[in-house]
Amino acid sequence: MTPALPFAVGAAIVALAAAVGWIVMAPKPIDSAVAAEVSEPGDEAAGKTVFFVGGCASCHMSPGQKDPLRLGGGMELKTPFGSFFPPNISPDPRMGIGRWAPAQFANALLAGVSPDGEHYFPAFPYPSYRHMSVKDVRDLLAFLRTTVPVAEPSRPHEIPFPFSIRRLVGLWKRLFLPAIARPLASDPTDLEDLGRYLVEGPGHCAECHSPRGWFGEIIESRRLTGGPLPTSKGKAPDITSAGLKNWSESDIADALSTGLTPEGDTLGGPMAEVVRNLSQAPERDLAAIAHYLKTYKAGAGR
Amino acid sequence: MKKSTASVLAVVLSAGLAAAAMGADAIKERRALMKANGEATKPLVPMMKGTAPFDLATVQKALKTYMNAAEKMPALFPDDSKTGDTHALPAVWENKADVDARFKKLGEDAKAALAEVKDEASFKAIMPDFFKNCGGCHEKYRAKQT
Numbered sequence: 001m002t003p004a005l006p007f008a009v010g011a012a013i014v015a016l017a018a019a020v021g022w023i024v025m026a027p028k029p030i031d032s033a034v035a036a037e038v039s040e041p042g043d044e045a046a047g048k049t050v051f052f053v054g055g056c057a058s059c060h061m062s063p064g065q066k067d068p069l070r071l072g073g074g075m076e077l078k079t080p081f082g083s084f085f086p087p088n089i090s091p092d093p094r095m096g097i098g099r100w101a102p103a104q105f106a107n108a109l110l111a112g113v114s115p116d117g118e119h120y121f122p123a124f125p126y127p128s129y130r131h132m133s134v135k136d137v138r139d140l141l142a143f144l145r146t147t148v149p150v151a152e153p154s155r156p157h158e159i160p161f162p163f164s165i166r167r168l169v170g171l172w173k174r175l176f177l178p179a180i181a182r183p184l185a186s187d188p189t190d191l192e193d194l195g196r197y198l199v200e201g202p203g204h205c206a207e208c209h210s211p212r213g214w215f216g217e218i219i220e221s222r223r224l225t226g227g228p229l230p231t232s233k234g235k236a237p238d239i240t241s242a243g244l245k246n247w248s249e250s251d252i253a254d255a256l257s258t259g260l261t262p263e264g265d266t267l268g269g270p271m272a273e274v275v276r277n278l279s280q281a282p283e284r285d286l287a288a289i290a291h292y293l294k295t296y297k298a299g300a301g302r
Numbered sequence: 303m304k305k306s307t308a309s310v311l312a313v314v315l316s317a318g319l320a321a322a323a324m325g326a327d328a329i330k331e332r333r334a335l336m337k338a339n340g341e342a343t344k345p346l347v348p349m350m351k352g353t354a355p356f357d358l359a360t361v362q363k364a365l366k367t368y369m370n371a372a373e374k375m376p377a378l379f380p381d382d383s384k385t386g387d388t389h390a391l392p393a394v395w396e397n398k399a400d401v402d403a404r405f406k407k408l409g410e411d412a413k414a415a416l417a418e419v420k421d422e423a424s425f426k427a428i429m430p431d432f433f434k435n436c437g438g439c440h441e442k443y444r445a446k447q448t
Contacts (some may be wrong), residue, residue: 011414233391233447234391234444236390237446237447254347254351259434260343261347262344262346263340264340264344264346264347266437267440267443268439268444269441269445272440272441273441290377
């Protein structure tokens with residue numbers, strides 16, 4: 001036996017493993033039933049609420065800009081993996097998402113898959129958005145179509161190799177996006193259901209208010225217990241029942257719409273932008289968010 | 303010669319120490335003023351919500367507290383107070399003119415509110431916008447660690 005044979009077998013095994021891995025990491029789009037449902041006409045007015053609860057503008061406005069309805073993108077999001085630049089999601093047909101079909105939009109939010117069939121990096125908080133109801137996704141798109149078209153190209157991410165390989169995100173999704181029922185229940189008559197839906201779905205609170213592990217995954221046992229801010233020094237505080245023990249539910253709801261805390265302080269840093277968004281949200285949504293957080297015990301999952 | 307070198311060294315050293323102490327003092331003073339602002343605001347929060355009765359004297363006291371802070375704060379950011387026991391971000395020193403302008407506006411708005419807030423209705427009409435002065439700076443220039 002020549003020494004070349006075991007080498008060839010070894011190489012074949014490696015190639016096979018790589019091929020299987022490549023397939024395992026393939027983007028998985030939404031199913032056809034969801035695609036059909038999301039293609040029904042959306043409700044702009046309801047979508048406006050989703051837009052502000054979801055905080056789209058916080059990342060998709062351009063730097064230094066104040067108008068939340070110009071979504072040209074480009075606000076740098078610094079992470080340990082490199083700098084992400086949220087894209088233009090204005091209705092501009094060339095630079096924005098004006099030509100996207102509803103199913104493509106739903107694929108982005110619910111599956112983290114782009115119209116080109118590639119993975120989005122989870123800096124885009126689809127690990128939370130994937131719990132959104134199809135109706136909310138549809139309404140949100142209807143509202144986004146009414147915002148100002150911005151003819152600015154999206155700035156490419158600055159992500160070093162090997163994190164720049166989008167296909168690897170498939171493995172990340174397999175490891176860190178537990179298969180749980182989607183969407184979360186959003187029964188508007190049940191304050192706890194509604195709160196869980198808003199916090200864990202569109203509100204994506206846990207994306208900043210949780211510590212992350214080596215691969216950028218949220219450490220589930222410490223979900224909502226606070227985390228370092230990605231873009232500045234400082235901390236997104238613990239917002240579980242333990243962290244909010246000196247706050248009443250109405251303190252929380254009021255702080256989210258006025259920015260004033262019961263200690264006489266104001267919410268600052270990136271939370272100030274969240275407050276500007278949530279001041280546009282219905283009172284009942286804020287009460288539900290407050291109720292869910294105030295009763296949330298660390299380690300409870302979602 | 304030797305003696306004079308030593309004394310120069312001593313002067314330089316003590317000047318350095320004094321400067322460090324000044325930076326730390328500035329931080330301390332900043333924090334004391336901001337703490338006073340917070341404490342003055344605390345009783346106003348339930349008044350805004352309507353869960354505590356409106357009290358003009360408490361509101362006026364708070365507005366005077368803000369005016370005092372607005373006047374003193376701009377001078378309390380010497381270069382040697384960038385680091386230490388502070389939540390102030392480096393952005394303060396990169397945009398000092400903006401920071402100064404914001405304190406000036408805070409002082410002016412507090413003074414105007416002092417004249418205009420007369421009852422619960424005017425309080426509830428004026429103060430929500432007034433508090434945006436606080437939030438505006440806390441958004442850009444402060445990072446809380448807790």
